[in-house]
Structures are given as C-alpha cells and as structure tokens.
Amino acid sequence: MKAKPTFRKLVQVGRVVYLNEGPYKGKLAAIVDVIDTNRALIDGPCTGVPRQGFKYSEMFLTKYLVKINRSQKSKFVRVAWEKASIDQKFADSLWNQNLNKDVLRSSMTDFDRYKLGRARQTRNKIVKTAYFHIKKHDLRAKRKALVRSRAALAKKEAPKKEEVKKVEKGKKGETPKKGEAPKKGETPKKGEAPKKGEAPKKVEKPKKAEPVKSDDKGKKKKTK
Numbered sequence: 001m002k003a004k005p006t007f008r009k010l011v012q013v014g015r016v017v018y019l020n021e022g023p024y025k026g027k028l029a030a031i032v033d034v035i036d037t038n039r040a041l042i043d044g045p046c047t048g049v050p051r052q053g054f055k056y057s058e059m060f061l062t063k064y065l066v067k068i069n070r071s072q073k074s075k076f077v078r079v080a081w082e083k084a085s086i087d088q089k090f091a092d093s094l095w096n097q098n099l100n101k102d103v104l105r106s107s108m109t110d111f112d113r114y115k116l117g118r119a120r121q122t123r124n125k126i127v128k129t130a131y132f133h134i135k136k137h138d139l140r141a142k143r144k145a146l147v148r149s150r151a152a153l154a155k156k157e158a159p160k161k162e163e164v165k166k167v168e169k170g171k172k173g174e175t176p177k178k179g180e181a182p183k184k185g186e187t188p189k190k191g192e193a194p195k196k197g198e199a200p201k202k203v204e205k206p207k208k209a210e211p212v213k214s215d216d217k218g219k220k221k222k223t224k
Helices: 074-084 086-091 094-106 110-170
Strands: 015-019 028-034 039-044 049-055 059-065 212-214 220-222
Antiparallel strands (some): 028 039, 039 049
C-alpha cells in the first residue's frame, strides 16, 4: 500500500500560480522553469503576464496543472492553457468567490455596512423562529408516539393479568400459605389469627387434680 504524499501542491513545471504581489497582482500564470530555491520562471500568455522570473513568496500555488514541457514556448503554453480551460475552472472556484467578496467589502461605505448588519439580524431571526417551530412539532410528535407505544404495551399485558386472576380463583381448598388468612369454610390452624368480624374461639383449660387427704393409719381418703 502506497503512502499518500503530504503536500499535493508542488513547485513543478506546468503548475498554475496566483500572483499576489507586484504589477500583475490578482492574475494567473504557469511555471515554465525552476530557476533556484527562491525564484521560478513564469508565463501567462492568456492572462497578459509576460515571461519573467518571480519569487515564490509573491505567488500562491493552485491545484491546477498544465501539461507542458520545460522552457516551452508561449504559443504551446497558450494551447495547453486553453485545452485545460484554466480560466473557467478558476472563475467557478470558491477561491475566486472569496476574492470577489473581499473586493466588495473593501468598496463598501458605512451605510452599506449598516444595511448588511440589519439584513443579518433579520435573517438570523427568521432562522431562529423556524428552528424552534420545527423543534416544537418534533417534541409533540415524539410524545404522541410514546403515548401510543405505552398504550399498546398495556393492551398486551392486560390478558396476562386476567389469566393470573382466573388461576387464583380456581385454586380452592388449598391450605393458605404463611402470613395469609384462611379462606371461607376453613378453620384457622394453630398460631393463625382469625379473620376480621369473627370472634376468637375459647381454648379449654385442663382440669386440676383434686387434693387427697391421708388418715393416721396411713389410709388415704378422698375429701368430698
């Protein structure tokens, strides 16, 4: 797997550059030859830039490339330039749009800046109201969907509860569990509390044995 190069815009023959300094500021040209590490030979037959040496610090490299040979004549550079339609590509690029915006801003007056600020405020207000309107409707729709899902879940769980109740009613005659009250017709077991409304049953106490008296002769007689 080949590694991608770090720099995609290189100083090479055929590279289109944007001039940002000098008498030809704002025009395009193509690098015809590399002079040294500081300068390059450029030529722009279609933009009115004559062939000359230019510093790298006074130009910007673009992503466009023209297929020409080293130190090729201007007529061949013109043919390659027109074939690649460099002027049309640069005119449609975002770079050129931003340059035009800078030109407009530099030519604006104070009143124009004020009108631009007011226009931005009205635009932001319209966007903000639309955003909150959409958000409100979205929340309502989510709430309705949640209510519907809960209702559907309750309908699914309702028959299960009815089945559990039927099963509990069918279980009659079984002994109640610990902590449960006895059912109708059943007597509470030992240690169980009676139901509400029922009087507690009396528990019979065991009879005491009668005392026995003894005579002098050692005979035992029962006292009446």
